Amino acid sequence: MVEKHTSDIGFSEAPVRASEWRRFRRVFFERKLVTFGLVVLVLMVIAAAFAPLLTPYDPYELGDAGESLLQPGGEHLLGTDLLGRDTLSRLIYGARTALMVGFISVFISGFIGVPLGIIAGYFGGVINMVIMRAMDAIMCFPMLLLALLLAAVLREYDVISGIWVVIIALSIAIIPGYARVTHGVTLSIKENEYIMAQRAMGSSNMRVMFRHILPNAFPPLIVLVTMQLGALILAEAGLSFLGIGIDPPGAAWGAMVWDGYRYLANNTALWLSPGIAIALVVFAFNMVGDGLRDALDPRLRGLL
Amino acid sequence: MNPLKDEAILDVRDLKMYFPVTRGLLRRKVADVKAVDGVTFKIRRGETLGLVGESGCGKTTIGRCVLRLYQPTSGSIFFEGEELSSLSESKMRRIRCNMALIFQDPYSSLDPRQSAGSIVGEPLKVHNWVGSQSEYNDRVEQLFRLVGLDSSMTDRFPHEFSGGQRQRIGVARALACEPSLIVCDEPISALDVSIQAQIINLLEELQAGIKGLTYLFIAHDLSVVKHISDRVAVMYLGHIVEITKSRTLYENPLHPYTKSLLSAVPIADPFVEEKRERIILKGEVPTPLNPPSGCSFHPRCFMATPECSQAVPPLRDVGAGHQVACIRV
Amino acid sequence: MNKLLVCLLVLALIAVPLFAACDEDGVTTTPPTTPPTTPAEEEPVYGGVMRVVGGTFPSVVGYPPEFSPTDSIYALPCIERLCEWDEDGVQIPVLATAWVVDQDNLTITWYLREGVTFHDGTPWNAEACRWNFQLQLDGGRLPYGQYVESLEVVDEYIFRMHLTDYTWYMIEQYGWVMMISPTAFENAGDTLEERIDWARSNSVGTGPFQLVDFQRDVILVYEGNDDYWREGMPYLDGIEASFIPDPVTAAAKMEAGEADMWIYAQSVQSILDLEEMGLTVNRGTGLSGMFWSLLPNSSDPDSPLAIQEVREAIEYAIDRPAIAEMLGFGEYEPLHQIASQDWPGYVEGYDPRPYDPAMAEQLLADAGYAGGFEISIMATDAARDAVSALQAYLGDVGIDVEPDIADFGRYFTALFFTGWDDLVLAASGINPDATDLFVHFGPTPMTFMTGNIYKSPEYLALCDEALDPQYADAFEAMDTIRDAVMQAGEDAMIIPLWRDLSVAVMQSYVHSDYFMIHGVIWTPYDTWMEPH
Amino acid sequence: MPSIPGSEAYSSDKEKSMAELLKVENLKTQFHTEGGVVKAVDGISYHIDEREIIGLVGESGCGKSVSQLSVMQLISTPGEIVGGEVIFEGQDLLKYKTHGPEMRSVRGAKIAMIFQEPMTSLNPVLTINQQLTEMLELHLGMSKKVARERAIELLGMVGIPSAHNRIDDYPHQFSGGMRQRVMIAMALSCSPKILIADEPTTALDVTTQAQLLELMKDMVERFKASLVIVTHNLGVVARYAQRIYIMYAGRIVEEGTIKDIFGKPRHPYTIGLLKCIPRLDEEEGRKLVPIEGLPPNLINMPPTCAFLPRCSYKVERCFQEPWPPLKRLHDRHYISCYANTEEKTGEPTER
């Protein structure tokens, strides 16, 4: 007789209905920093969604003579850039770019990486070998470097342009992350008896993989997504710094830091404000990811 | 609990299930784990056959072979007269409707992201067992009531149930397509003592209520197996060493392994315990990778003679359906 | 709440020193040395190693056939030419003392400077000169090399070239061949490949400095040449150039006093900041900047840019003074013609199309593009701001600009070889003698993709006229060149935008009165530094 | 080897009394969880005499393991010992700092513990030698070499064949039974006064279980130690223990010698337990009588008896008054119940 007795506290049995959501909320909001992160993200989403209403100026409108590189304060709360464009407005529009780059890239790479991981983990053998070694190969390239190369290649072909180059390049670079996590999760879920139960009752492989394994892989994936979103925004900034970022006049934080960086001493707000925005949002995504991890599945601590 | 008819619903003949062991770079097969090594038994319709043995003896493997979750290495399994090991996957799918499996762990055997109702209804969907949504709902509710759960709990998730309740959900799922054979793989060993009896009674009541429901009851707990089964098969290292009516098992065990197994199980009664003979086996169960020659029990056996290591003793009838595989009996 | 507080505190801790650091009035621990301004004429002081930083760096230092402009400027302290420009664009002798052109017999005779030796001690003479020309010809790298029939060593110091055709422009092309020591090269290896390989990272010339150490993309160390033919020069003990690709880092090095001179500085804000801190900014002749223009793909009949009204409209739509002011902090010169005002061919007062968006819209409507059209502007990442500004102006008149930010590889391939789709934002060097007009926009230009830009027959005729051998040099042809400039303006051949700034920033103790012209001239021999 | 479990010790009664070795008074341990405070151990008192084998029986979550960990002060966050005394050799162990030197000199040296999961209770990255000798070096001040010799000796004693060869192996190279033998050797290495075996054989097969229990019994006799068997298996205590404590929901509900408990169980829970387990020697066709309902959730417990909802003996008083304290029935038999269960108890095994 095997008695489940893994922790010090053996009490179990008969949990109360509807406590799950409460528990989730309690754990999630237990840490103030997570709450702070969530607030930052909510504000950012609001800023992105209502950018035209929130911005005092057109972010692309050139300033008049003498409006170049204004210091913060006065009419332009955060000053202006070289072309006299309002920094605050560009910062708000930058939230759009950041979210777009982040979410679309995550979606695309998840859409490719997750099924690859499930298939590799579920079938094992040669399929697993081929998929996972290919993922290993991609992972051998530093993400920034791979994105840089891909962006350079993608720009050469006139198929996609502008922000999509960045999005696609980053998407490809992070596919292995999804495949790996899903692969690992699939391997462990596969061990569960309910998967054998499905097979015992005659479910098809597709049904088992996408109706039973996939939903169970969501918690670690959600955590991965939040972490990746932060990494993607940093990578976009890095690409902009190297000159393969968002095309002008698009307002992207990375590009703004890079633009403002040339006026390091003269106009602090120009680079510091997008810099803080990046750091803050990446931080927020990480915090929310941490919070989700703790709330969704404490066992994930240490895995990601 | 007499068998309804003397018809064998399941007839397993010389079943062998070897798992290859690979070594080295090329994963060359170097040996086999002989999890099940030539097992023959029958279960009559409506009967409960207990399969008992220590971990690694192959009892779970037999259960999984019967459902063809493993493809047996050799031997044949007749289920309701049909030979399973040669069936196509689609035919097997149809057959699986008539068999079900109840698992040991009530935690990992239920998909945590599926509601209880949908877990129980899953076989119905997989086998298109019901016509309409309302028929489906009715059937699920019916199953819930059948296993003693409140049918209002269908939309709850597994973690909202206690271990015993979860095992009831497992039982309901197994019953969904009205199978004639349920393989119960250690269905109660993960439960608390006070809950085990509830599930044992449930299984017994179901068998009494559903005509022809047959159990292959796999467990390591001899007292439980003896309690629920009509007949008990004792396994050691991939072989059945003794099959007999459960009554005879305690009163007249023949195989030395059965004897020592019985002796190892303490009885919750100091007055009885005072008088019991205690056989403490030496050493550990050998690995099925490299089982001893002849009777695989002989190195630990207190009755062993040199001949025991010569040949594998066949399972032979010693009267009244009592079969034993030992040359010293 | 504790963690949040700690976190904010940490952010503040990081941010505060930065704000403080950026505060102009803040206490600075290492103020740049600002001694009282030195009198204009001062006795040069010998000694000192000048630490130079730059945003470009050579890949080859001693093999002239492979020199890119960047390579040659860094080679100039060591390797010299037959002749080069003075401040006004007049050809002055260097390793040659004089040259004679015989138009009838199609020869150029070079009279070489005597008593000059290479750093390896071998003499500079006609044979060395011939050898260097041959090296260029063999490498297929001599400009106008197709006109060279033969090379003749007349005597020790007289060298003659026999040609199949002649134009005055050839003096500049041939006279600028950089001369290395034949002996050193020949002794450097058994095979040509070995010798070339050696020469790429070793350089033996006649210049004021000799190469001591060269590590690609790291450092270039020169030390003074005691036997230099200009008496008493150089003043410096040596030059140590290091490669700092990031202009902000370069400016920081200047500010911190870790470098004495920042050559080829182009980021205006940093330059002005440094100037304010008391560092010297040598703006050279005023032609050291680049000539920025929008080049249309006007030879493609399907392109709207083939229509002159459209090109005119683009010119009208852009407020060039405003852009120049904004991008250049007043240091950029807005261009209205294919010439800068310090350029000899500049046509005084000629401004065919000042800013007039209404006119632009009118012209577009006339050309059948009343609603505007979509167009791409190709540029490098360095021109992000410029593209944004152009995009905003063109957007105002209905022309929808899609920026196409290309890496250098694709950009240069398009610009020089394969052509571009619509518009390309290009920069070209400006020669003090106006010959860059032919280099970039002549009948057979050497740089920008010839076929892409439509050039009117009238314009081409004027160019041909200006290159006629009847003129001895560009200055004699200047009237015709001005006519060509005006004709290009009438045709709206290209859209001139502005002249940018590229300067040398020096610590105040550095004296270098004449520095460079668009990266092909650098005369460090008379540079000196006060003790500091 | 037929023998009667601890027969001599059994006959020696309280009167002859070996000295009381450990006395636990009103021990309370709580866990602060998301749902609220879990009173895992809610005021238990018990004692162990010298060279005595006692059993602590209960289902999972009843607090039997936590109580033992509390004695050793091995409760980690979010758990907390909130009250009580643990008197050992005249000192209250709970007054010592959790990881202070006094407590550390008790742990392992005077009171040792064996845990349930032999698979996870040994450090996977250290060899058996490293794990065995560190205690010998620490508590007995042996040199590495001496400690190693002693470790080999101990391994041989617990029945590990060719111990000197296996001492440098890692835990994963041993089977579950062997690992538990190593744990026993480790626990006994410093000759402790008390050995606490927390479900020592639950994860193992029956034949191995029998081997190990015999071994433990032999070993504590040999080392003159007392043994606490924490288990849910009534059979195990019936076979090996002299006295039993039955625990339910953090409290001791019945206490007595094995003959008292199995012969005349008086608490409804004990009675229920005995009725609901299948027995090897039972009559054909015997019906099990399950204890209906579920074990309680230990959060926000009402002050009344925790077994009340499942109890078939309940009387009016049970609903009105708090959980009753243990009351003495006779000699060493105590129960915590208001109901008179004696009349209704006819069935349990009197043979």
Added chain:
Amino acid sequence: MTTYIVRRLIQALVVLILVTLIVFFVMRLLPGDPILIYVAQTAELEAMPQERIDELRAEFGLDKPIMVQYANWMAGIFRGDFGTSIFYREDVGTLMLERFPITIHLTLLSLIVGAIFGVLAGMLTAVRRGKWLDKIVTPLTYVGLTIPVFLLGILLIYAFGVKLGWLPISGYTSPLDDFWLSTRQVIMPVFCLAIFGVAANARQMRSSMLEVTRQDYIRTAWSKGLGERAVVMRHMLKNSLIPVITLMGVSVSIILGGSVLVERVFAIPGVGSLLVSSIFGQDYVVVQAITLIFAVIILLVNLIVDISYAWLDPRIRYG
């Protein structure tokens, strides 16, 4: 153990082949003609005849079918011949020998700094969980994970180079030439490169220490009467390091990726800055070589990580 290592080696070999394919074909997808770019780099002052271009093309082997080019490239690499840089006109192998030691120097230092400080910080914050040290250090690790390195770089330059004047702003000197100068020069770049590693290792170490704390064998260790020092150092450290080791592969990847940015900011002539200029110059021979070497380094590090698992975890060693 041997089998385990050899199997990992074979897997690594398969990955290596995939890596070479990716490197080669991604680079060849760049449609810009490297020869034209080369000519553009050198030929501003004159036009080059077509024959000369074809000649150069043949010289660089660019006129052959792509599979042949791949095969030649691979064959060359096995001989140690990475080809000739189109831009530098130099043997790429030699170029790599010049540049890689610099990047390796920085990478190794950053890795060591990241490992030592990260593990230390993680250990201390885990052991003193909830105390002031944890409250200060743990939020700091988030800053380390979130700050863009190039921004950090320039801030450091401004603060320590320009304003305080403590450290040289840029440049690189080999430690073999001038150890003191070299050390002063690498402090800031290494700080930038290591900050991610420090933060990530600290976080991972902290959470895996906390995870290990809950393990049964730690309870066993306490139950033996061991002191905190013995429990932490002897029983927890090795177990906690296992997941941290995994991060080493990621750290190297991040550091090499970051070197592209950091080397540019600090004007360090390593391969990172070379790579950027080569990508923009479409000097694909160099880009191929660098990306390949980067990938191989990361591959090797991952291999070492896998093997060190075996060292740390006997279950694998004897598995």
